[in-house]
Amino acid sequence: MLKTRTGILLLAPAIVLMVALLVLPVGYLIRFSFYLGQTGVQTSGGFTFANYVRLFGDGFYLAILWKTLWVSFVVTVVSAITGYPLAHFMWKAAKRWRAPFTILVLSPLLVSIVISSYGWIVILGNNGVVNQLLQFLGLTTAPVKLMYTNFAIVVGLVHIVTPFMVLSILAALEKIDPLLNEAAATLGANRFRTLWHIILPLALPGIGAGTTIVFCLAISAYVTPAVMGGSGPNFITTLIYHQFVTLFNWPFGATVAAVLLAVALTVVFLYVRVLSRLGAAAPAAR
Amino acid sequence: MTAVSLQNITKTYGETRAIDNLSLEIASGEFLTLLGPSGCGKTTTLRAIAGLVVQDSGSVKIGGVDLSAVPTHKRNIGMVFQSHALFPHMTVADNVAFGLRMRGMAKDQREAEVEKALDLVRLPGYGSRFPSQLSGGQQQRVALARALVINPSVLLLDEPFGALDRKLRETMQVELRELTRRIGITAVFVTHDQEEALMLSDRIAVMNAGRIEQLGSPAAIFEAPATRFVADFMGVANLIRARVAAVNGAHVNLEAGSLRLLAPRVDGLSAGGEIDVAIRAERMALDAAGMAGENAARGRILSAVYHGNLTTYEIDAGGQRLTAREASAPGTGGTRFRAGDEVTLRWAPEAVRVLLS
Numbered sequence: 144m145l146k147t148r149t150g151i152l153l154l155a156p157a158i159v160l161m162v163a164l165l166v167l168p169v170g171y172l173i174r175f176s177f178y179l180g181q182t183g184v185q186t187s188g189g190f191t192f193a194n195y196v197r198l199f200g201d202g203f204y205l206a207i208l209w210k211t212l213w214v215s216f217v218v219t220v221v222s223a224i225t226g227y228p229l230a231h232f233m234w235k236a237a238k239r240w241r242a243p244f245t246i247l248v249l250s251p252l253l254v255s256i257v258i259s260s261y262g263w264i265v266i267l268g269n270n271g272v273v274n275q276l277l278q279f280l281g282l283t284t285a286p287v288k289l290m291y292t293n294f295a296i297v298v299g300l301v302h303i304v305t306p307f308m309v310l311s312i313l314a315a316l317e318k319i320d321p322l323l324n325e326a327a328a329t330l331g332a333n334r335f336r337t338l339w340h341i342i343l344p345l346a347l348p349g350i351g352a353g354t355t356i357v358f359c360l361a362i363s364a365y366v367t368p369a370v371m372g373g374s375g376p377n378f379i380t381t382l383i384y385h386q387f388v389t390l391f392n393w394p395f396g397a398t399v400a401a402v403l404l405a406v407a408l409t410v411v412f413l414y415v416r417v418l419s420r421l422g423a424a425a426p427a428a429r
Numbered sequence: 430m431t432a433v434s435l436q437n438i439t440k441t442y443g444e445t446r447a448i449d450n451l452s453l454e455i456a457s458g459e460f461l462t463l464l465g466p467s468g469c470g471k472t473t474t475l476r477a478i479a480g481l482v483v484q485d486s487g488s489v490k491i492g493g494v495d496l497s498a499v500p501t502h503k504r505n506i507g508m509v510f511q512s513h514a515l516f517p518h519m520t521v522a523d524n525v526a527f528g529l530r531m532r533g534m535a536k537d538q539r540e541a542e543v544e545k546a547l548d549l550v551r552l553p554g555y556g557s558r559f560p561s562q563l564s565g566g567q568q569q570r571v572a573l574a575r576a577l578v579i580n581p582s583v584l585l586l587d588e589p590f591g592a593l594d595r596k597l598r599e600t601m602q603v604e605l606r607e608l609t610r611r612i613g614i615t616a617v618f619v620t621h622d623q624e625e626a627l628m629l630s631d632r633i634a635v636m637n638a639g640r641i642e643q644l645g646s647p648a649a650i651f652e653a654p655a656t657r658f659v660a661d662f663m664g665v666a667n668l669i670r671a672r673v674a675a676v677n678g679a680h681v682n683l684e685a686g687s688l689r690l691l692a693p694r695v696d697g698l699s700a701g702g703e704i705d706v707a708i709r710a711e712r713m714a715l716d717a718a719g720m721a722g723e724n725a726a727r728g729r730i731l732s733a734v735y736h737g738n739l740t741t742y743e744i745d746a747g748g749q750r751l752t753a754r755e756a757s758a759p760g761t762g763g764t765r766f767r768a769g770d771e772v773t774l775r776w777a778p779e780a781v782r783v784l785l786s
Binding site (some may be wrong): 320322323325326327328329330331332334336340341344345 | 479480481500501502503504505506507508510512514515516517518527528532533575576579584
């Protein structure tokens with residue numbers, strides 16, 4: 144009894160904060176999406192699904208939604224592929240290198256996303272480092288369009304989200320008993336087979352957490368697609384901004400936001416279920 | 430036939446020599462224990478056999494083949510670790526089958542072998558459980574099955590029972606002893622527990638500072654420790670520095686302060702030399718009456734400690750501190766004597782063991 148009361152008391156500040164700052168505004172926003180817009184917060188008419196019909200009936204909006212999902216998926220996969228070896232390296236490195244490496248891994252987050260996004264223009268722009276190098280090597284004669292493409296968004300986002308991937312995987316790796324490597328070796332497993340059969344399955348919860356975080360960060364990223372994706376709404380977040388700020392159509396912006404939220408929740412829910420089914424095979428170690 | 434042969438193995442970490450020019454031959458089917466305190470190099474030696482540690486010089490041969498340059502996963506050894514090191518995401522059956530899988534054995538054949546191995550360690554029907562659902566002793570049995578199922582050339586055990594409570598440890602020791610003898614496997618066991626070593630082994634190698642201090646049967650190590658280190662490690666309470674007074678016939682006369690000792694003669698003693706002698710506490714008999722003399726001393730009890738079946742007395746015998754241990758006398762409140770009592774200690778000449786310096 145006391146335990147329950149203590150638990151409620153401990154949770155109370157967080158619950159109040161969540162309700163006041165998240166549940167109420169988001170609920171209010173979703174309510175908006177069921178009315179037609181006038182200007183700004185003003186609505187007209189009664190309860191309607193018209194905004195949703197418009198969104199799902201228009202190829203332009205669906206294309207943006209698909210592009211957002213696809214780019215976020217690619218960002219997640221690329222950051223997992225680059226993040227895992229980095230985390231594994233940090234796990235194997237001597238303890239005294241842990242702090243310097245962690246700072247290095249976090250360094251993309253120490254610079255404002257706006258600044259680092261513009262920084263990529265210097266590298267990926269038509270007169271950027273990459274294009275100058277390609278032309279110097281004679282691989283192309285005209286500049287290749289790298290900036291303001293999906294490729295640019297992927298590069299910019301991977302740069303920002305990889306630290307989250309690395310730290311999630313590292314946390315899982317650190318729970319692995321290093322003796323398991325030796326046990327596997329005595330049983331005849333070389334390093335690759337030990338990685339495949341022992342280490343990767345045990346790192347799976349970390350990879351799962353990392354990919355979930357990264358996907359959510361990517362799907363809701365605004366600055367990188369806005370700066371590196373070129374002009375006009377090309378990402379679901381920039382579309383929302385466009386509706387709210389440029390067109391001043393709050394209800395339609397709220398509709399897009401509600402769909403983004405629903406898609407993100409669905410993807411995360413399905414993904415976590417798949418992961419827990421994979422992980423359910425092994426009950427938590429004592 | 431020699432199963433494992435270590436020749437002049439040396440391994441240094443920085444300034445310290447973990448293994449110092451160690452050579453050892455282990456016979457096929459033998460149960461050999463590396464016994465010593467922590468830091469004596471016993472675990473490093475075991476790991477060198479496994480290839481988990483690569484020696485700086487010397488060679489490791491298993492079954493007559495030099496494996497010094499062969500990595501662990503190609504050595505065909507079975508190893509059991511203190512923390513069992515079971516794969517937590519695999520069932521018991523998958524853990525045991527892992528080594529067979531790495532050897533490319535077909536699935537149905539694997540399952541039959543796993544079943545046999547689990548029967549061997551008395552865990553039939555536990556295949557579908559996960560390691561976290563087993564007790565400490567059961568986990569260690571699974572680790573043993575996993576190491577044995579691959580039919581290794583040698584079974585290596587690194588303090589496998591160190592984490593278990595005393596009663597369970599004793600059960601596991603009896604089982605391991607019976608099992609290894611029955612299947613006739615060559616085993617190298619590492620422990621710091623002398624009782625465990627005495628009970629399990631065909632031979633014991635007592636290690637100190639990276640070297641083997643004494644190699645012999647449990648009885649030889651216990652009854653006839655060769656050096657002061659071995660005697661001390663095997664729990665000999667009375668280590669006395671003595672001067673050789675006379676050598677005559679089958680015996681030597683020794684003096685240590687006011688103590689006069691008669692010991693069986695050993696080679697290389699001459700009158701006037703200084704040597705160490707060891708006398709086990711349980712070989713000292715206590716009496717209220719009596720006189721000092723050869724292999725007999727008068728003393729005063731400093732302390733009497735009751736351990737249940739045994740009682741240990743600390744005695745001051747003319748400035749020489751001696752320890753005697755005897756079966757606790759029933760009906761005396763546990764101890765026959767109390768601190769302050771005057772007693773006579775007696776011991777047989779055969780109880781006095783002259784140690785090499």
